Amino acid sequence: MTEFRIPKVIPDIVNRVTGRWAPPGTGESKGKQRLHLDYVDRATRERQAERQSEDLEARRRFRRGGKSEGLEQRMVPDMEFSSYYGRPIVKAPPWGWPIGVYLWLGGIAGGSGVLAFGGQLMRNSELARNMRISAFGSAALGSLALVGDLGRPERALNMFRVFKVTSPMSMGSYLLLTFATSAALPAASEADTLLIENGKVIALPKPLRTFLRSASEASTPITGTLGPLLATYTGVLFSNTSVPAWSEGREYLPYIFGSSGALAAGGTAMIVTSPENAGPARVLAVAGTATEMYSMHRMKATMDPTVREVYEKDSPGILLKASEAAVVAGSLGTVAAHVLNALGKRSRGLSIASGVALVAGSAFTRFGVLHAGHNSVKDPKYVVEPQKRRMEKARAEGRLSENITTLS
Template sequence: MVPPAEFTSYYGRPIVKPSPWEIDIPAYMFAGGLAAGSSLLAAGADLTGRDALRRSGRLAALAGLSFSVVALVHDLGRPARFLNMLRVAKLTSPMSVGTWILSAYGPFAGVAAAAEVAAVLPARWRRGPVPLLMALGRPAGLVAAVTAPPVAAYTAVLLADTATPSWHEAYRELPFVFTASAAAAAGGLGMVTAPAAQAGPARRLALGGAIVEQLAEARMERSMGITAEPLHQGPAGRLMRAARVLTVGGALGSLVAGRSRVAAVISGVALVAGSACTRVGVFEAGQQSAKDPRYTVVPQRERLERGERVRYEADISRRR
């Protein structure tokens, strides 16, 4: 019997270096997705006359965006590094494109949230630029909603564009997973912060996001081949299982949340926590895959075999 192959590398060093990113990056990805989903939900609430849902969505978008930027700057080390990335626009760089997406989305989300704060000021303070700020709330909120989907999706492209095996092999479905997860989290937060009478769109967004997330994740794992294994092992596996339980449980709870405030809060918190676990779980799975040479070597061999098979079949067809 031939023993199973052991995959090693020169001097025991990883073939692909694990990313130097820390927990700041998955926190930045989660908060940015939550902000984007909240802006989209707030714009819909604004157009349908749901004032409480609009207000909570805009303020949640600003809070999520602020936390996301702080986490990103903390990972970069110095705020100036974020500003330096705005010196160029490089379409082939997900980091450069993402910086410009955030820069386009952030001011409008901030103005929309500021308009909500201005609306609750005493009448004697509504002078000078305050009325103008209140008037800009709707157009700023709509522009923020238009630019929100790229904010939720580009972080998946940022991961998939690396050489880290479990991130790179998920490049087809990971943007759908992250975007749907952001929708589920934003809907869950809307269920928590808005009264039940106005939270119908939040419940539907949460349910739809949870369903799409689970379907996209299942398809992603099938397409990843051997590199999907880290999603089921170690800390990443525990986080992904927790994410699945929380997301499915929150989605089921959203079906009865309209009749019970307690169910709405519990389900909403579960959906937000499930989205956070998804981001951290995917991040940890990628780090784990980079440390094991098997997840680099086996996919390379499979691609070579597929290429040789395609060339062989093309040669046979020409001879015929």
């Protein structure tokens, strides 16, 4: 039996007047719910409801594994991941080559501060003088490179708007400011002394000259204390990013940066200091070489094999191989210079050549790590494959029971 039907024109008029109208066949309107009158008889509605119930039960049986009531089966096969529209998953860091210069000079500044403090304690006036000037000069030039990478100098002021203990960048900004300020007074005092020794006296008031001498002795311990922090904080900063090459090496990057700064500062002291007074610098350079080579080896051995590729090929691989060759050659020359100095046969040329090799090796290390980070964000596999391995390992150990997309 067919139900009583209301003429179709009546609901159309109501829908238009009340604003519920939508073109026929388009379903519900985007606004109010449209007035709908069912023109289908009761038997047709029952058949439609029965088919919908059967379809729903069939989907449930399929999810349970068919008639066997087994486990849920996968609907989608494993896919080879690329990325959306070929775009990188992780945004590339905006740091260019000036940051590489800043990393290099910051390491030299930090190591020079330590050597200056050591020279003061050991009454090695030549080493203390040269390293005080090196600490401030490297910090000042590194700051210029950092400001240059920002594009506009006034952006540097934004780095000091907040002081956040949990932010390596915020702490590093204030660390650099404090170090450069404490290194400025000793450097000014030593520069004034050098001018006096060369017969070029600047007309400074006597109280000011006395203040500089006293401030030099008091500020050098501050630079010596902050030096290791300045040389290593950039490694901590890199480790706290989402860049695969840096985050995978988070345990060793601070040691690599600190030891690289130590050997570079030792090489700088060997260049500008006479061999008989450069003994502490040679010891620091050899210790820094051993620490850097061990830390680099351990970092590569412990990181994911896919991510390790970026440190071994293309420009990062070339730079790091050049760094290793230069550092090994510089350290061997440093040991030879130390032995000759102990035998009373000093070689100024060997000391300078070894120092240049060490300083160059430190620069290659910093730029190699920087380029490795840039290369690791270009290919999605450096992000996805390590995550998949961590998930498989956690699932095998029973620490993961659900299918999630990331695992820290």
